Amino acid sequence: MESGICYIKEEYLVPEIKHNAAQKDPVELGNKRKSNEENTSGDKKQQKYQKTNKKERKRGQNKNRPVFKQDSSLFLCHSLMNGPNLEKCTHQNCRYVHDLAAYFASKPEDLGEKCPVFDAIGFCTRGVTCRFAKAHLDAEGRNIKSPDYNENKARTSMNGITNELQVRLRKREYDFTRSKQLVNQSDKLRDENKKKVVASGSVKPLRDMTVVEDKATTAEIVETVKPPDTEKAIGAVVDNVETGGRDTAKKPPVDFAEKLILSPLTTVGNLPFRRICKEFGADITCGEMACAVPLVKGLTQEWALTKRHESEHVFGVQLCGNNPNIIAQAAQLLQETTSIDYIDLNIGCPIELIYQHGGGSALMRRTNVLETIVRSCSSMSLKIPFTVKMRTGVYADKSVAHELMPLVEEWGAAAVTLHGRSREQRYMKSANWQYIEECAAKVKYIPVIGNGDILNFEDYNEKRKQAPHVSSVMIGRGALIKPWIFKEIKEQKPFNPTSAERFDILRKYVNYGLEHWGSDMKGVENTRRFLLEWQSFMYRYIPYELLANPPQQINQRPQKFRGRDEMETLMSSPNSTDWVRLSEMLLGPVPVGFEFVPKHKANAY
Numbered sequence: 252m253e254s255g256i257c258y259i260k261e262e263y264l265v266p267e268i269k270h271n272a273a274q275k276d277p278v279e280l281g282n283k284r285k286s287n288e289e290n291t292s293g294d295k296k297q298q299k300y301q302k303t304n305k306k307e308r309k310r311g312q313n314k315n316r317p318v319f320k321q322d323s324s325l326f327l328c329h330s331l332m333n334g335p336n337l338e339k340c341t342h343q344n345c346r347y348v349h350d351l352a353a354y355f356a357s358k359p360e361d362l363g364e365k366c367p368v369f370d371a372i373g374f375c376t377r378g379v380t381c382r383f384a385k386a387h388l389d390a391e392g393r394n395i396k397s398p399d400y401n402e403n404k405a406r407t408s409m410n411g412i413t414n415e416l417q418v419r420l421r422k423r424e425y426d427f428t429r430s431k432q433l434v435n436q437s438d439k440l441r442d443e444n445k446k447k448v449v450a451s452g453s454v455k456p457l458r459d460m461t462v463v464e465d466k467a468t469t470a471e472i473v474e475t476v477k478p479p480d481t482e483k484a485i486g487a488v489v490d491n492v493e494t495g496g497r498d499t500a501k502k503p504p505v506d507f508a509e510k511l512i513l514s515p516l517t518t519v520g521n522l523p524f525r526r527i528c529k530e531f532g533a534d535i536t537c538g539e540m541a542c543a544v545p546l547v548k549g550l551t552q553e554w555a556l557t558k559r560h561e562s563e564h565v566f567g568v569q570l571c572g573n574n575p576n577i578i579a580q581a582a583q584l585l586q587e588t589t590s591i592d593y594i595d596l597n598i599g600c601p602i603e604l605i606y607q608h609g610g611g612s613a614l615m616r617r618t619n620v621l622e623t624i625v626r627s628c629s630s631m632s633l634k635i636p637f638t639v640k641m642r643t644g645v646y647a648d649k650s651v652a653h654e655l656m657p658l659v660e661e662w663g664a665a666a667v668t669l670h671g672r673s674r675e676q677r678y679m680k681s682a683n684w685q686y687i688e689e690c691a692a693k694v695k696y697i698p699v700i701g702n703g704d705i706l707n708f709e710d711y712n713e714k715r716k717q718a719p720h721v722s723s724v725m726i727g728r729g730a731l732i733k734p735w736i737f738k739e740i741k742e743q744k745p746f747n748p749t750s751a752e753r754f755d756i757l758r759k760y761v762n763y764g765l766e767h768w769g770s771d772m773k774g775v776e777n778t779r780r781f782l783l784e785w786q787s788f789m790y791r792y793i794p795y796e797l798l799a800n801p802p803q804q805i806n807q808r809p810q811k812f813r814g815r816d817e818m819e820t821l822m823s824s825p826n827s828t829d830w831v832r833l834s835e836m837l838l839g840p841v842p843v844g845f846e847f848v849p850k851h852k853a854n855a856y
């Protein structure tokens with residue numbers, strides 16, 4: 252028995268096909284053992300499998316992904332969105348379509364008789380352009396509202412950016428005095444502390460890695476800053492401001508202890524996905540990493556990452572950046588203009604470009620800068636705690652988390668998450684939970700969140716046992732592969748959905764996607780793209796009943812298998828053309844020229 256292989260019961264095994272190494276897909280690579288066996292099956296599907304993942308596998312993100320373009324001639328003018336003769340187009344030289352009949356003639360068939368958005372909310376803002384429009388157009392072609400539609404209740408998500416704020420940021424009129432003060436104060440405090448320590452001769456001063464940071468692009472720093480009134484607040488959020496000491500009796504605004512936390516997940520950790528995880532029992536959710544610079548510049552796309560669904564009871568926004576001033580400005584903006592419960596700083600991000608500019612995991616090597624960031628952002632608000640998410644270090648043989656974690660606590664973070672791998676390791680090795688425990692034991696007061704390789708309730712139990720100083724766990728790929736993992740952990744038993752039940756989860760996701768991204772052509776295609784990105788992880792789920800030695804382990808590649816029914820087989824296919832087929836069952840045929848290349852490589856084994 253090889254440890255890297257997930258063995259499947261005899262009756263579900265599918266014979267291997269012989270082919271050259273360059274064309275092997277990840278599943279088949281796991282089956283080197285059997286790869287010399289003759290292909291005795293003439294099955295069409297098998298030949299299709301053979302074609303998968305021909306592209307060279309690089310680390311990190313897939314570059315050169317095809318961009319899906321839409322024909323703008325098909326776009327209807329906004330004035331006709333709710334049907335004819337309701338509004339007049341006020342734009343000179345409006346380049347959108349104003350002829351409803353022509354628009355309908357060019358519009359593809361509706362995707363279904365019921366509009367998921369109309370059914371959920373009682374009104375579909377995409378009106379005439381909705382791909383389910385007939386469900387809510389009256390005889391005159393006007394967009395109708397259901398009698399029980401309630402505008403106030405219809406908004407189920409919040410945050411993002413208003414036009415007004417966008418204008419203020421672009422004109423550099425937002426007052427960032429507060430963040431500037433806190434950064435200056437934090438710098439001062441750090442330097443004073445350093446001097447004391449160096450003078451006492453106990454520690455050598457640390458030298459930070461040198462990088463070129465982003466420039467502070469926003470409002471020029473006001474020199475005549477108000478006398479700091481929050482000086483003593485620098486330190487942990489739970490610090491007693493009057494005494495400057497830690498008041499352990501005071502209840503922190505967010506309780507990070509004993510929680511199941513959904514990882515921040517770029518692209519795939521979108522709002523519709525988080526809704527699914529909430530329904531399966533995730534306690535705390537976090538948005539996809541947002542970069543400080545575009546936030547401070549007011550870019551709509553970045554602000555979209557701050558959106559929160561009403562079901563996300565404890566919700567955080569994760570920040571990434573390399574410059575203390577800009578990160579503090581972004582934190583101030585989030586605190587003052589959005590509804591969120593905490594802000595997390597990503598100092599584990601391995602992306603090369605971010606790293607080279609001193610952000611993400613490079614901050615683990617820039618402790619002076621990190622100190623300023625954590626001190627300033629932690630002291631900014633007593634209501635919105637600041638947390639830090641890190642890796643073991645940059646290099647596999649040079650772990651630094653055990654030194655950094657107690658420091659991050661001292662500087663004021665309200666919780667710290669440790670992903671038990673280094674930047675260098677990416678996903679190639681198992682997360683080191685022994686080291687996570689070692690680090691957690693060094694942190695005195697704040698909750699430590701352990702992260703890495705949890706796919707089953709058994710993994711959860713084992714890791715909790717192995718790391719008693721860890722108070723909560725964070726789950727990333729485990730939730731992508733099986734979003735019901737939260738339920739499994741809470742119920743302490745496996746949940747073994749049938750393929751029909753799993754397909755219902757996809758359908759629900761699609762409905763949430765249409766509600767979030769819109770049910771017009773653009774929204775449908777966005778929803779499809781994100782469904783496919785998710786499926787690039789989800790296909791790795793192996794139904795419990797098929798496993799020779801349950802439970803499935805996250806880093807194991809399965810032997811080639813088929814499911815108990817056709818749908819189960821389709822859902823386990825590593826072939827992206829099969830994922831597209833799944834999407835077509837829910838969202839209709841793909842547009843002409845459609846191609847899909849997953850964004851993340853972490854979906855592979």
Ligand SMILES: Cc1cc2nc3c(=O)[nH]c(=O)nc-3n(C[C@H](O)[C@H](O)[C@H](O)COP(=O)(O)O)c2cc1C
Binds near residue numbers: 540704
């Ligand atoms: C697709 C994908 C996207 C991720 N995006 C982020 C991110 O935006 N911010 C972050 O801190 N970590 C990100 N991570 C790392 C995860 O949050 C988590 O730390 C890591 O996957 C280890 O946990 P796991 O073994 O449970 O997946 C991402 C991971 C994956 C697979």
Ligand SMILES: [Zn+2]
Binds near residue numbers: 328329330340346349
């Ligand atoms: Zn117009």
Ligand SMILES: [Zn+2]
Binds near residue numbers: 368
């Ligand atoms: Zn609709």
